[in-house]
Amino acid sequence: MTTAISFSGLTKRYGARTAIEDATFSVQFGEVTGFFGPRGAGKTTCLRILAGLMAPDCGTTTVLGRPFAGLPSRARQVGVAFDDGGAHPGHTGRQHLLLAAAEAAVPVRRVDEVLAITDTEDVAERKVGSCSPGIRRRLGLATALLGDPRVLVLDGPADGLDPLDIRRLRALLSRLADSGRAVVVSSRDLAEVEQTADRVIVLHHRVLFTGSVEVLRRRSCPAGGALRVRTSDDARMAAELASSAGDVRSEAAHGVLVQGAGAETILTTAAAIGVEVYELAEPVASLEEEFCRLLNETVPGGAR
Numbered sequence: 001m002t003t004a005i006s007f008s009g010l011t012k013r014y015g016a017r018t019a020i021e022d023a024t025f026s027v028q029f030g031e032v033t034g035f036f037g038p039r040g041a042g043k044t045t046c047l048r049i050l051a052g053l054m055a056p057d058c059g060t061t062t063v064l065g066r067p068f069a070g071l072p073s074r075a076r077q078v079g080v081a082f083d084d085g086g087a088h089p090g091h092t093g094r095q096h097l098l099l100a101a102a103e104a105a106v107p108v109r110r111v112d113e114v115l116a117i118t119d120t121e122d123v124a125e126r127k128v129g130s131c132s133p134g135i136r137r138r139l140g141l142a143t144a145l146l147g148d149p150r151v152l153v154l155d156g157p158a159d160g161l162d163p164l165d166i167r168r169l170r171a172l173l174s175r176l177a178d179s180g181r182a183v184v185v186s187s188r189d190l191a192e193v194e195q196t197a198d199r200v201i202v203l204h205h206r207v208l209f210t211g212s213v214e215v216l217r218r219r220s221c222p223a224g225g226a227l228r229v230r231t232s233d234d235a236r237m238a239a240e241l242a243s244s245a246g247d248v249r250s251e252a253a254h255g256v257l258v259q260g261a262g263a264e265t266i267l268t269t270a271a272a273i274g275v276e277v278y279e280l281a282e283p284v285a286s287l288e289e290e291f292c293r294l295l296n297e298t299v300p301g302g303a304r
């Protein structure tokens with residue numbers, strides 16, 4: 001199947017500041033791809049280049065195998081949303097969508113459809129300038145959906161939304177991906193990415209990771225049956241296990257990571273020294289921990 005989006009060797013500098021360097025990755029159909037990076041990591045820069053809004057210093061981007069500008073019937077192929085979809089503050093939401101529909105040669109009835117899909121019917125007659133940032137985001141999403149595109153690219157779609165809206169957004173994005181579309185959402189919120197995306201691209205001026213959220217979380221888990229144990233006295237447990245197990249590492253709030261000893265040994269040891277076991281499981285790092293590790297591996301001192 002055609003790759004939905006590809007970035008190849010993308011580099012962009014603003015004067016002496018490097019926003020993005022040598023970024024290469026692709027986005028497939030049928031998935032929500034989370035484009036994660038902290039503030040200023042280069043997400044918007046990548047997406048603006050993809051949408052033809054600025055030129056890179058180096059590298060190329062394609063949508064459905066072509067440069068964005070060369071796509072025929074573009075609104076039906078790709079929907080892109082930054083902020084509020086470029087709505088004029090003096091227009092109502094409906095007026096904005098009608099203008100955008102005319103420009104994209106989309107039937108007028110589609111305006112009501114996208115208002116319903118994005119739960120913005122009740123605010124359609126309000127002037128955009130008087131709407132909250134969250135409503136303007138939803139309007140941006142509605143604009144991007146006008147052409148019922150195969151590829152959807154959303155820059156920070158959850159920014160400014162309340163928890164209920166975020167749930168609805170997540171369900172919508174998931175439905176769109178399940179119907180075979182490619183959906184890209186950028187976010188600075190790892191928890192949000194974790195709940196929304198099937199695949200994640202971690203960015204910090206460079207691509208640090210691409211793969212499933214699950215693989216990211218397990219990336220630095222030791223192979224070969226390591227276990228993590230949390231107890232009423234981790235320091236004592238670590239000291240005791242160090243004499244019987246191969247490799248024992250205390251991990252601050254996360255308990256003790258033990259390699260080379262099975263669950264039985266760990267539980268027997270705990271019982272023998274009168275330590276209570278709160279948790280015994282295969283170690284799965286939080287995404288936040290993994291991001292800090294990734295950053296430290298690529299940028300010395302990066303996650304301090």
Ligand SMILES: Nc1ncnc2c1ncn2[C@@H]1O[C@H](COP(=O)(O)OP(=O)(O)OP(=O)(O)O)[C@@H](O)[C@H]1O
Nearest residue numbers: 014018019037038039040041042043044045046188
């Ligand atoms: N027009 C510009 N002129 C100068 N520097 C810029 C410009 N746009 C972005 N930058 C810088 O480039 C870097 C990447 O910015 P970008 O907006 O792409 O990051 P981002 O990951 O989208 O951040 P955020 O999550 O805060 O939106 C930042 O250091 C930013 O300050």
